Amino acid sequence: MRVLGVDPGLTRCGVGVVDGTAAGLQLVDVSVVRTPSEQDLALRLVTVADHVEAALDRFRPDRVAIERMFTQQNLGTVMGTAHAAGVVALAAARRGIPVAWHTPSEVKAAVSGNGSADKAQVTAMVTRLLRLAVAPRPADAADALALAICHLWRSPLQARIRAHTAVTSPGSHALTELQQAARLRARRTQARLDEARRDQIRQTAARRAALGGGAPEQPRWSS
Template sequence: MRVLGIDPGLTRCGVGVVDVAPTRTAVLVHVSVITTPIELPLEERLLRIAAGVEAVLDEHRPDSVAVERVFAQHNVRTVMGTAQVSGIALLAAARRSLPVGLHTPSEVKAAITGYGQADKKQVGTMVAKVLRLDEIPRPADAADALALAICHAWRGPLGGVVGASVTPAAAAGSAGAGSLTPAQQAWRAAEQGAKRRPAAPRLVR
């Protein structure tokens, strides 16, 4: 599965493309940050971001798109810009009939690091480890976009089988524990614990 992750932002919009195999092994395909000067009119800034997103879609042809879900912030101007860029990303994906996944920052952090309150450095470090990169992608918007793409692929079905969603822990069952990320190890531990847990008693009427 090839996934485009988009970390929406009006000044910096991170875009990252990864290929993820059925074993959950992820490979970097592309990463960049679309920037717009704050002195430009809003409509021109949005036009530049739209052109950048569509160029990546057309060049790399992902199977699906992952976008960070907009959430409330104290800074209304920031959240408005994020929402506007998210709309551009959703529109660009819809024009190409691509499925879209919306993920909150906490969901992405939990998927990548195993901890929903991880900071940006921890997320960037795990992105570099998962993709086997020599250094953390910079700026943080780039790492966040890749994290979104990885999170989306790990949470959805792989291998082209509809409805065949497999957790990273299950997919890595044939691999050694040392090859799993902390998040994957946590998933496998939780999955094994659930299997050992006795079934709840059934009420008979």
């Protein structure tokens, strides 16, 4: 499986691509896109989106992993970062690539065994795990690779936890069998809808490619 990890941001946005195979982890590519803080916000988002879309088209990952933000830090920065994360998720979804979100502590725990590891530790572990001759710089590059590694290692575990939780979570004890069945059906329906939507996106992309590129479709107007 190939994962493209994104440490979203406007000042610096890290993009790391890692292959996970039976033989282990393999670095495919890593890059950082930067935009000047004095530039118009919307134009900064275009630069980030252009860069990430080029990486998606070039490396064709199976999954995209994006950092999920929880911190109550400077709200201005958080907003810019969240805008950037939004355009990255959109770019992936429009290519039919599933998006996963991991918190910084999940990422740190996955690569270093310590959910509160510092940047130097994360960089050192990423360098070791990918058997790199030099450490990836800046930290955003290492963080993007750590996100990809985190997703490669955690996703089978998460799937197992979800499967287990569906049967034994405390909340479900309070539900009747009928309610549980209804909830399961609803989830399956949503999953089918999501999959159909992804198919639609993929088919549209394929049609555009076949037509020599994306003539704008008729606007699908839903209000």
